[in-house]
Amino acid sequence: MTYCIAIRLDEGLVFLSDSRTNAGVDAVSSFRKMAIFKKDGDRVMVLMSAGNLAITQAVRHYLNHPEDDGPSIWNASTMFEAAQVLGDIVRKVRDRDAEELQKSGIEFNIHLIFGGQIKGQPHSIYQVYAAGNFIEATVETPYFQIGEAKYGKPILDRVITQETPLKEAAKCALISMDSTIKSNISVGLPLDLLVYPKDDLKTNHLLIIDEKNEYFKMIHETWGKRLRQIFSEIEDPVW
């Protein structure tokens, strides 16, 4: 399985994904779930995916190899247009594969988060469905999750608003991921973390986090310890 989060803040964007695919006991393998498309100074776009890996890779292939002179994420003038390009690609892959997959009893199943910024345009994130349609994050719901989303949702609901500073949001995403990894064996390290300050149009803050990452280790140890501490400080019920 998978767990990916994207957060849209006044200060910028945060993207975090795990890399565990197909975590059966004898089939634990890792594939990057975050793909970055960028032209420094012009546009930065990030795609995170959950669901069928073959469909995901097909979608990424078409993003990377647009038809000559056709609409692409490289010539889109807004993030909305770029999301439409992505939605059209999902539909193209579905038209090619869905019926054949069904013959093998496999559902056409893909969940995508897509976001970034094009120069002079606002930064934004979208959740793109298997039908190729999509929604955009709003003030009320400034984050999207795909995959094993429920374990890590409570901490996001308690902490994140659009005004949360970028670094705090990155910390919160890592705690949300840590809780998910602890409760669900199918989500695992390494993680890809991209923190994007708006108008940066570069990806200077891209981190691959593995078992040796000191900050994640600190979060993992401290959060559990502090949680147990505040838990013990809350008085027990009396009957």
Next chain:
Amino acid sequence: MTYCIAIRLDEGLVFLSDSRTNAGVDAVSSFRKMAIFKKDGDRVMVLMSAGNLAITQAVRHYLNHPEDDGPSIWNASTMFEAAQVLGDIVRKVRDRDAEELQKSGIEFNIHLIFGGQIKGQPHSIYQVYAAGNFIEATVETPYFQIGEAKYGKPILDRVITQETPLKEAAKCALISMDSTIKSNISVGLPLDLLVYPKDDLKTNHLLIIDEKNEYFKMIHETWGKRLRQIFSEIEDPVW
């Protein structure tokens, strides 16, 4: 939807359930999900349920109206036997209803937690499936959840062991429920909480918790506040 938790501890048992059924925007109604079967001084048994309400009520009906001289939870000599009685009832309801439900496109869908104690026997909890089979909680996994289980799982995983005192486990169950209610609109108050000290063979610590319950209000306010506080105390990442 539903969220129910049962925890088996050295000191006894904790059962907690919400009471929201069918939480569509115009169909919010409440049904108790916890049923208690007891004969003071002899046996205390608790059934919590998620899934199709009609199936649940049919199962409860047969538990309450056993055939004359047939095996029942009232004459079972161990909790294992009582769980078998329950499993057989689930199968009886399935045999009567499953095929008919399927004609209306409805799956035979029920999730049960069953636990308690019979005099002179150990206290225990079971998770009973729609197929009528069941598993028992162990040292490694001292709790069961049914319904919207994922939101509230991380805090259980961080706090609960078999040695956790009863009151602390009740507190932890309430925090787990509070996180679930905050993140999922389909789980709601009032709650039924039963704390059962082993060998008690009575139900003195049964609480119905609604909006006015001071302890739950305190947990709701304090936990969110303290979480945000320890969150802010953890240092931000540096790149």
